[in-house]
Amino acid sequence: MEEHWYTVQNVEQIDTPALLVYPERIAQNIRTMIEMVGGHTERLIPHVKTHKMAEVVQMQLDAGIIKFKCATIAEAEMLASTGALHVLLAYQLTGPKINRFRALVQAHPDTDWASLVDNYESAEELGQAFAAINRKAVIYVDVNNGMNRTGHLVNGALGQLYHDLSQDSRFDLRGFHVYDGHFRDPDFNDRKAKADEAFGQVRVVADKLERKGLLYPMMVVGGTPTFSVHAKRKDVWCSPGTCLFWDWGYADSLPDQHFNWAALLLTRIISKPAEGVVTTDLGHKAVAAENPLAKRVQFLNLDGYEVIGQSEEHLVLRVDDWEAVRVGDVLYGVPYHICPTVALHDEANVIEEGRRTECWTIASRKRRLQY
Numbered sequence: 001m002e003e004h005w006y007t008v009q010n011v012e013q014i015d016t017p018a019l020l021v022y023p024e025r026i027a028q029n030i031r032t033m034i035e036m037v038g039g040h041t042e043r044l045i046p047h048v049k050t051h052k053m054a055e056v057v058q059m060q061l062d063a064g065i066i067k068f069k070c071a072t073i074a075e076a077e078m079l080a081s082t083g084a085l086h087v088l089l090a091y092q093l094t095g096p097k098i099n100r101f102r103a104l105v106q107a108h109p110d111t112d113w114a115s116l117v118d119n120y121e122s123a124e125e126l127g128q129a130f131a132a133i134n135r136k137a138v139i140y141v142d143v144n145n146g147m148n149r150t151g152h153l154v155n156g157a158l159g160q161l162y163h164d165l166s167q168d169s170r171f172d173l174r175g176f177h178v179y180d181g182h183f184r185d186p187d188f189n190d191r192k193a194k195a196d197e198a199f200g201q202v203r204v205v206a207d208k209l210e211r212k213g214l215l216y217p218m219m220v221v222g223g224t225p226t227f228s229v230h231a232k233r234k235d236v237w238c239s240p241g242t243c244l245f246w247d248w249g250y251a252d253s254l255p256d257q258h259f260n261w262a263a264l265l266l267t268r269i270i271s272k273p274a275e276g277v278v279t280t281d282l283g284h285k286a287v288a289a290e291n292p293l294a295k296r297v298q299f300l301n302l303d304g305y306e307v308i309g310q311s312e313e314h315l316v317l318r319v320d321d322w323e324a325v326r327v328g329d330v331l332y333g334v335p336y337h338i339c340p341t342v343a344l345h346d347e348a349n350v351i352e353e354g355r356r357t358e359c360w361t362i363a364s365r366k367r368r369l370q371y
Helices: 023-036 054-062 073-082 096-107 120-131 156-166 188-211 248-253 338-342
Strands: 018-021 067-070 086-092 112-117 137-144 171-178 218-221 263-274 277-280 297-299 305-310 315-319 330-335 347-352 355-361
Touching: 023 054, 023 347, 054 073, 054 355, 067 073, 073 086, 073 096, 086 137, 096 112, 096 120, 112 120, 120 137, 120 156, 137 156, 156 171, 156 188, 171 188, 188 218, 248 330, 263 338
Parallel strands: 018 347, 067 086, 086 112, 112 137, 137 171, 171 218
Antiparallel strands: 018 263, 263 277, 263 330, 277 315, 297 330, 305 315, 347 355
């Protein structure tokens, strides 16, 4: 097999399907991320939902990044255990999650914790829980500026909610959380125009709050798609996440962002059931399957193929040169969507200088660690 940057020389040591990670390329992505905010690591609050691994967090800590964002309590616990100084659980907590989060906060008093609220009822539930332990709940108001997933709409009531929470002694209100993941136009100027317009409306609310005597809200803004837009703002925190590993989907849709593929899938051909057809062991349980068949995985060392079927443990391809491939051959694939793909694996095989050297546990793929 011709050797490329992704080739594993001792590939016989890796069972498939498997997730591979390349630390040198992760490190380059971290450097690129820092360069995009002008070298100011304090402006970064990267999301860990893509990788979910303590070792990747440690690489960011070593690069001077101390603030992180996450989506689950398991991810938050992984961050605190690794040494993150500031953790924003970017989720509005309800039900048992509030007590779980409170217990985690008590267990890690040296970490600066925060979570999100977007309405009075949820804020009241959180405020009561933290008042019971004589501790203020640190919060950001979650803003819906067009994605319609969570958050409070940008209107007069948003300013009123922010004002009222700022006056409630049970809270330490820091600012706004504004995720605009719906802006994914391949053309940077189109994406920027939409993100600027939507964020400008949030600025109007923030300006009014400042004129009323409140501290100007800190802004946690965007994710990976609009990172190249918000990175140019000097007074916001940016929270990219997927760019640490990158994937086929974002590589296609965000040509202005120059990150490296740093995580791949390894699969083996396990059958040639009919002429022109081969089957690999890359089923639904190994690669994110929420997109159409044509957008599951892109193989780097196979040309002339079409994905024609997938089930729980199998991925079936029609290949042009059927005689050239053999049962047992390995294929290296870039997932279309890396985030849910990582969550399907217990561990990642670490590839350094062309060899598998160790495994990293994908610790926070679990729903619960200790808390």
